[in-house]
Amino acid sequence: MINTTTKKHLISKTLDEFFLSVNNAFRFVIQYFKQVLIPPFHFSEIINQCFEIGLRALPLITLTGFIVGVVFTKQSRPPLEDFGATSWLPSLIGIAVVKAMGPLVTALICAGKVGSGIGAELGSMKVTEQIDAMEVSAINPFKYLVVTRVTAAIITIPILSFYCIVVGLIGSFINIHAEEATSFIAFYKNAFSTLNFLDLFTSVIKSVVFGFTIGIVGTYKGFNASQGTRGVGKAANEAVVMAMFLIFMEEMLIVQVSNWMRSM
Amino acid sequence: MENQDIPPKIDSTVPVIDIRDLYKSFDDLEVLKGVDLTVYKGENVVVLGRSGSGKSVLIKILVGLLKPDKGDVRVLGQKVDMLEEKELNALRLRIGFSFQSSALYDSMNIRQNLEFPLKMNRKNISRKEINRAVEEVLNAVGLEDKVDQMPAELSGGQRKRIGIARTLILKPEIMLYDEPTAGLDPITSFEINNLINQMQLKYNTSSIIITHDLTCAKETGDRVGMFVEGKFTKVGKFEDVFDTNDEHVKGFYNYNFIQ
Numbered sequence: 020m021i022n023t024t025t026k027k028h029l030i031s032k033t034l035d036e037f038f039l040s041v042n043n044a045f046r047f048v049i050q051y052f053k054q055v056l057i058p059p060f061h062f063s064e065i066i067n068q069c070f071e072i073g074l075r076a077l078p079l080i081t082l083t084g085f086i087v088g089v090v091f092t093k094q095s096r097p098p099l100e101d102f103g104a105t106s107w108l109p110s111l112i113g114i115a116v117v118k119a120m121g122p123l124v125t126a127l128i129c130a131g132k133v134g135s136g137i138g139a140e141l142g143s144m145k146v147t148e149q150i151d152a153m154e155v156s157a158i159n160p161f162k163y164l165v166v167t168r169v170t171a172a173i174i175t176i177p178i179l180s181f182y183c184i185v186v187g188l189i190g191s192f193i194n195i196h197a198e199e200a201t202s203f204i205a206f207y208k209n210a211f212s213t214l215n216f217l218d219l220f221t222s223v224i225k226s227v228v229f230g231f232t233i234g235i236v237g238t239y240k241g242f243n244a245s246q247g248t249r250g251v252g253k254a255a256n257e258a259v260v261m262a263m264f265l266i267f268m269e270e271m272l273i274v275q276v277s278n279w280m281r282s283m
Numbered sequence: 284m285e286n287q288d289i290p291p292k293i294d295s296t297v298p299v300i301d302i303r304d305l306y307k308s309f310d311d312l313e314v315l316k317g318v319d320l321t322v323y324k325g326e327n328v329v330v331l332g333r334s335g336s337g338k339s340v341l342i343k344i345l346v347g348l349l350k351p352d353k354g355d356v357r358v359l360g361q362k363v364d365m366l367e368e369k370e371l372n373a374l375r376l377r378i379g380f381s382f383q384s385s386a387l388y389d390s391m392n393i394r395q396n397l398e399f400p401l402k403m404n405r406k407n408i409s410r411k412e413i414n415r416a417v418e419e420v421l422n423a424v425g426l427e428d429k430v431d432q433m434p435a436e437l438s439g440g441q442r443k444r445i446g447i448a449r450t451l452i453l454k455p456e457i458m459l460y461d462e463p464t465a466g467l468d469p470i471t472s473f474e475i476n477n478l479i480n481q482m483q484l485k486y487n488t489s490s491i492i493i494t495h496d497l498t499c500a501k502e503t504g505d506r507v508g509m510f511v512e513g514k515f516t517k518v519g520k521f522e523d524v525f526d527t528n529d530e531h532v533k534g535f536y537n538y539n540f541i542q
């Protein structure tokens with residue numbers, strides 16, 4: 020018999036697989052936007068997932084946010100002292116924490132804690148046929164598992180970012196209050212003096228995009244976990260790496276766009 | 284067993300599952316190679332076959348989890364691979380699929396596992412009705428005391444029975460059992476066989492039962508099919524199928540009752 024089963028590849032096997040996976044990922048994203056608008060919405064499951072995400076990341080964000088605030092303030096003081104500009108310290112911290120550190124630190128922590136958790140959870144559901152079990156009981160697993168988690172991430176991660184900013188500013192205030200005896204009102208006014216609406220808006224948009232990225236990458240990797248328990252670990256791991264990479268790319272892109280808008 | 288006194292009501296004019304010339308492969312691996320099978324209303328058909336021969340793939344095609352490459356698959360009169368999502372889901376609600384791996388939701392306790400298909404598919408169902416349904420199926424599999432435990436706290440056999448209970452809760456017209464008695468002790472196996480027969484008698488369900496367990500095959504099967512190398516080589520009454528010199532069939536029989 021002639022062997023007719025040998026697959027012909029368009030370019031090469033690896034490249035073909037790469038483009039196929041990009042296509043799949045793209046379709047996964049499109050699917051989310053299609054299904055998020057159609058009932059049933061599974062509101063209680065979304066709220067559940069919001070708590071799940073929030074509680075998973077909260078301790079680490081509190082710790083990291085606070086330390087970033089304190090350390091950044093301590094590190095920035097000497098150079099400003101050289102210019103006799105320590106009074107500008109709160110604004111510098113304000114810019115750094117609100118515009119850059121808050122959303123980014125939150126997103127990276129969540130990529131590690133939340134993204135990997137979602138990847139592992141859905142991955143193990145996939146390899147133990149729990150997702151198939153939903154499907155055969157006429158429950159749409161994409162809707163019940165993916166849409167709820169991604170939506171919860173979009174809602175929760177901006178809230179966590181805001182929280183991270185608040186904690187960071189508190190850390191910074193404690194340090195500045197101890198060193199310069201600045202009052203809270205003065206600190207608050209100074210910190211936000213150079214920030215405008217566009218800055219805050221950009222931060223919110225960034226967090227929403229990061230939330231979406233973490234949710235969609237985690238669910239995508241989990242949903243496509245290959246058979247076996249090794250697949251679960253792989254899904255969790257790839258979810259973190261991929262999400263972090265995308266977060267940095269998006270950070271760059273969004274900052275670029277917002278600077279361009281500012282200059283208009 | 285009192286069930287054996289009452290003959291099951293099999294209506295051999297109504298095929299509920301009709302498979303014709305079905306083919307399915309994964310990349311280079313040909314799994315199904317021209318499967319033909321008809322299951323009639325109220326009938327239990329047992330599928331016997333070696334590990335890896337494609338039995339699970341066959342029933343996954345019946346519920347649309349896998350797509351056939353070629354062939355005609357009709358379930359309750361509908362071509363499964365041609366259905367829109369809505370129609371497919373309506374059909375799936377009439378089919379119970381008990382997974383070989385049980386596939387219990389491990390983030391939910393037993394009660395939540397059992398309630399889940401009901402709650403998601405019957406929007407207006409009352410708490411009382413849910414509780415009654417849960418109690419009924421738990422009673423059927425004899426695990427009432429496990430209702431508040433997590434799947435991870437159950438033994439493999441108990442998980443299997445909860446998996447079966449979860450598919451029974453929607454009162455399906457067709458049941459697909461993937462190795463319902465695998466890994467169970469003889470007494471529990473006996474009870475599961477009884478349960479399968481009870482379902483047939485009480486609700487007139489039609490079933491496909493995949494098994495390696497010849498006692499189960501004999502007890503539950505109105506007909507038995509030998510599945511060898513991607514197709515059925517022999518389908519008929521248990522005694523007829525094993526009254527042969529075919530080495531595949533003989534081998535299966537001899538090894539099953541080896542001392």
Ligand SMILES: Nc1ncnc2c1ncn2[C@@H]1O[C@H](COP(=O)(O)OP(=O)(O)OP(=O)(O)O)[C@@H](O)[C@H]1O
Pocket residue numbers: 309312314332333334335336337338339340341383
């Ligand atoms: N989703 C899949 N992708 C690729 N190959 C698959 C898939 N599902 C099953 N197979 C392959 O198809 C063949 C038949 O698998 P199947 O699970 O149907 O066997 P089985 O008859 O149920 O065996 P067992 O009695 O051990 O459960 C196996 O070789 C398996 O590797």
Ligand SMILES: [Mg+2]
Pocket residue numbers: 338339340383461
């Ligand atoms: Mg199998």
